[in-house]
Amino acid sequence: MLTRIERRLFCLFRMFLIAAFAVVCLPAPGALGADQEKPYTVDAEGKVNWPTFSGYRRYHSECHVCHGPGGLGSSFAPSLLESMKTMSYEEYLEVVVNGRVNVNAATQNVMPAFAVNLNVMCFVDDIYAYLIARADGAIGTERPQHTGKPPEAAENEKACLGF
Amino acid sequence: MKGKRTIALVAVAVALAGVSNLHANTKLMKMSEDADQWVMPTGNYANHRYSELKEITSKNVKDMKVAWTFSTGVLRGHEGNPLVVGDTMYVHTPFPNKVFALDLNNDASIMWEYHPQQDPDTIPVMCCDTVNRGVAYADGKIFLYQADATLVALDAKTGKKAWSVSNGDIAKGQTGTSAPMVVKDKVYVGISGGEFGVRGHLTAYNTKTGKRVWRGYSMGPDSDVLIDPNKTTHLGKAVGRNSGTNTWKGDQWKIGGGTTWGWYSYDPDLNLVYYGTGNPSTWNPIQRPGDNRWSMTIFARDADTGMTRWVYQMTPHDEWDFDGINEMILADIPVKGKNRKVLVHFDRNGFGYTLDRTDGELLVAEKFDDVVNWATSIDMKTGRPNMVNKYRTEYNGADVLSKDICPAALGTKDQQPAAFSPRTRLFYVPTNHVCMNYEPFAVSYTAGQPYVGANLDMFPAPTAPGKTDRGPHMGRFIAWDADKGKEVWAIDEKFSVWSGALATAGDVVFYGTLEGYLKAVDAKSGKELFKFKTPSGIIGNVMTYMHGGKQHVAIYSGVGGWAGIGMAAGLTEDRAGLGAVGGYRHLQNYTRLGGGLTVFTL
Numbered sequence: 001m002l003t004r005i006e007r008r009l010f011c012l013f014r015m016f017l018i019a020a021f022a023v024v025c026l027p028a029p030g031a032l033g034a035d036q037e038k039p040y041t042v043d044a045e046g047k048v049n050w051p052t053f054s055g056y057r058r059y060h061s062e063c064h065v066c067h068g069p070g071g072l073g074s075s076f077a078p079s080l081l082e083s084m085k086t087m088s089y090e091e092y093l094e095v096v097v098n099g100r101v102n103v104n105a106a107t108q109n110v111m112p113a114f115a116v117n118l119n120v121m122c123f124v125d126d127i128y129a130y131l132i133a134r135a136d137g138a139i140g141t142e143r144p145q146h147t148g149k150p151p152e153a154a155e156n157e158k159a160c161l162g163f
Numbered sequence: 164m165k166g167k168r169t170i171a172l173v174a175v176a177v178a179l180a181g182v183s184n185l186h187a188n189t190k191l192m193k194m195s196e197d198a199d200q201w202v203m204p205t206g207n208y209a210n211h212r213y214s215e216l217k218e219i220t221s222k223n224v225k226d227m228k229v230a231w232t233f234s235t236g237v238l239r240g241h242e243g244n245p246l247v248v249g250d251t252m253y254v255h256t257p258f259p260n261k262v263f264a265l266d267l268n269n270d271a272s273i274m275w276e277y278h279p280q281q282d283p284d285t286i287p288v289m290c291c292d293t294v295n296r297g298v299a300y301a302d303g304k305i306f307l308y309q310a311d312a313t314l315v316a317l318d319a320k321t322g323k324k325a326w327s328v329s330n331g332d333i334a335k336g337q338t339g340t341s342a343p344m345v346v347k348d349k350v351y352v353g354i355s356g357g358e359f360g361v362r363g364h365l366t367a368y369n370t371k372t373g374k375r376v377w378r379g380y381s382m383g384p385d386s387d388v389l390i391d392p393n394k395t396t397h398l399g400k401a402v403g404r405n406s407g408t409n410t411w412k413g414d415q416w417k418i419g420g421g422t423t424w425g426w427y428s429y430d431p432d433l434n435l436v437y438y439g440t441g442n443p444s445t446w447n448p449i450q451r452p453g454d455n456r457w458s459m460t461i462f463a464r465d466a467d468t469g470m471t472r473w474v475y476q477m478t479p480h481d482e483w484d485f486d487g488i489n490e491m492i493l494a495d496i497p498v499k500g501k502n503r504k505v506l507v508h509f510d511r512n513g514f515g516y517t518l519d520r521t522d523g524e525l526l527v528a529e530k531f532d533d534v535v536n537w538a539t540s541i542d543m544k545t546g547r548p549n550m551v552n553k554y555r556t557e558y559n560g561a562d563v564l565s566k567d568i569c570p571a572a573l574g575t576k577d578q579q580p581a582a583f584s585p586r587t588r589l590f591y592v593p594t595n596h597v598c599m600n601y602e603p604f605a606v607s608y609t610a611g612q613p614y615v616g617a618n619l620d621m622f623p624a625p626t627a628p629g630k631t632d633r634g635p636h637m638g639r640f641i642a643w644d645a646d647k648g649k650e651v652w653a654i655d656e657k658f659s660v661w662s663g664a665l666a667t668a669g670d671v672v673f674y675g676t677l678e679g680y681l682k683a684v685d686a687k688s689g690k691e692l693f694k695f696k697t698p699s700g701i702i703g704n705v706m707t708y709m710h711g712g713k714q715h716v717a718i719y720s721g722v723g724g725w726a727g728i729g730m731a732a733g734l735t736e737d738r739a740g741l742g743a744v745g746g747y748r749h750l751q752n753y754t755r756l757g758g759g760l761t762v763f764t765l
Binding site: 060062065066101110112114116119122 | 562564607611613620
């Protein structure tokens with residue numbers, strides 16, 4: 001039985017692995033390359049699988065204040081719908097983990113580094129699935145219906161967040 | 164003998180210090196009574212936003228014209244209002260927080276400009292647009308509270324920096340948005356960052372040196388909150404030991420929110436400073452069992468020592484993000500047939516409260532919008548809301564969407580301050596008429612990262628049961644009787660009224676709209692008398708002053724803030740700014756970004 005601190009350390013370690021993976025493995029083909037299965041599912045009734053819904057929630061809790069509803073973009077930050085079509089999974093991870101700064105006389109765009117943000121990093125694959133579903137046009141900006149939260153998703157959520 | 168003399172000298176020194184404090188206090192207060200000037204962000208210590216000027220009246224306001232305009236060169240949301248001290252107007256902007264001193268005797272030309280250098284990492288840790296609510300003036304200095312939580316004192320004549328002090332750390336999500344207030348030799352500032360788990364506090368700095376005098380936290384041990392467990396009261400009863408920790412589970416209070424980003428008021432006779440605290444962190448109530456004292460609370464603190472005289476918690480264990488930071492308006496009015504020194508407060512939670520400001524006794528608590536449904540009433544004995552389970556996000560649970568809660572998280576009213584006219588004894592209140600769906604879920608805390616834990620959708624309020632449908636409208640501007648707890652008249656607005664009001668002795672009340680209109684209405688009837696569309700949506704507060712023998716009315720435009728962030732951030736569809744745009748998406752059909760000042764005369 002891991003203590004809360006151990007779980008958190010484990011989670012941080014996992015995040016470092018992800019970060020290291022992103023840096024070291026570039027430009028190796030990703031786990032979710034074009035020939036792979038799509039990271040999301042949408043059933044005949046339009047319901048998404050839990051990871052995609054989870055990504056929707058986490059995106060709108062952490063990312064949308066700058067990148068806008070459904071990844072549409074804003075004057076703070078660019079739309080993600082086009083960039084997610086060309087950006088590899090590894091590139092996506094790299095930017096989420098390390099952030100970006102683009103400050104000059106004309107623009108003051110700053111993306112914070114989310115490497116230490118468990119609410120992002122624990123769900124970084126979910127957010128990816130959601131954004132790919134958006135970029136593919138498989139779902140709209142409104143709150144998607146989902147097929148249910150599997151017990152293991154609840155377990156993983158708790159373990160990674162350190163509750 | 165020697166000892167006695169020392170004591171006598173100390174006594175003289177204390178007396179002198181007292182006199183000099185009194186002098187400084189009196190001077191600023193006297194200036195605030197001179198209707199020709201507007202020397203405090205709030206108009207006066209009582210937060211009346213009322214002017215004795217009456218050249219412009221309900222009869223002639225229809226003839227008002229634009230006298231001059233000024234562009235700030237900054238695009239984001241322009242909250243607050245300028246100051247007029249003597250013949251100089253002080254204009255402030257959102258991040259990067261420029262300050263301009265304009266010479267009213269010389270075509271409003273720029274006497275000096277202050278442009279602080281701030282870390283751009285401040286931008287992504289500001290929750291709801293990079294707003295700033297204004298500068299304060301006292302003793303020849305302008306006090307600017309920057310986005311990066313640095314408090315700066317500038318020479319009012321030259322703009323030269325006299326001192327600066329850091330009141331927070333952006334790496335922990337601590338930022339500055341509120342307008343400071345000066346009382347005697349102290350300048351008070353709060354802290355923003357409730358969406359980043361910042362523990363709120365009010366801090367007093369010496370106006371001459373910038374040295375910190377006291378800091379009172381919103382939660383934590385009594386020594387942090389500046390509470391005397393036997394003397395500090397809640398509805399007449401001593402609060403007891405460590406109420407700011409034992410109403411929390413574990414160490415959650417350390418990231419407990421209760422930020423202090425609203426307005427401050429002051430009663431010189433009672434020597435008390437009043438303000439409210441914000442939401443407990445996180446927005447997921449399941450993660451923070453307990454009453455979460457003293458978030459969502461009205462504080463009355465001794466102006467000199469910061470010690471808490473009384474508190475009143477409006478929304479214990481918040482489940483909706485109903486921050487309690489809205490202004491406390493101090494008025495001396497009859498309540499239930501008896502003259503009282505009251506504090507009137509229109510809370511985000513949709514209730515208008517009237518309290519005795521000497522001891523915090525609850526006198527009136529009534530809904531100021533019929534659609535408010537999360538609680539049926541306030542229990543006048545315990546002060547607690549009688550809640551409706553259906554609309555409780557904790558009762559419904561994590562990962563569950565609680566539907567059709569009124570008001571929405573941005574409240575029946577947010578920071579946009581109301582005005583009080585001693586002539587009509589009415590309060591003029593800009594309000595939101597917006598409801599929401601809210602889904603809390605588990606989040607983890609990391610310093611400097613968002614700590615929200617909820618998703619929400621907002622939409623125009625439905626018609627209240629038993630009321631006639633007046634068509635969709637997301638805002639109302641109302642006149643309120645704080646004795647009876649009743650609305651006297653109301654004006655429907657298409658969008659939330661996110662502009663602070665001004666009442667004048669000419670019996671005119673002014674406010675701005677998100678589409679960009681400055682409006683003037685009759686103080687008694689609410690009848691519209693004048694409107695003019697400024698270059699951008701208005702989220703600033705109307706002010707007035709006299710110059711060159713003429714009354715002027717001034718308003719910032721520059722859409723943004725929480726209400727406008729969807730637009731400010733260039734969005735076109737639902738969900739932005741923590742949900743606000745759901746109800747505001749059509750605002751883009753009316754206005755665009757752009758910071759400026761429009762000044763009117765007859």
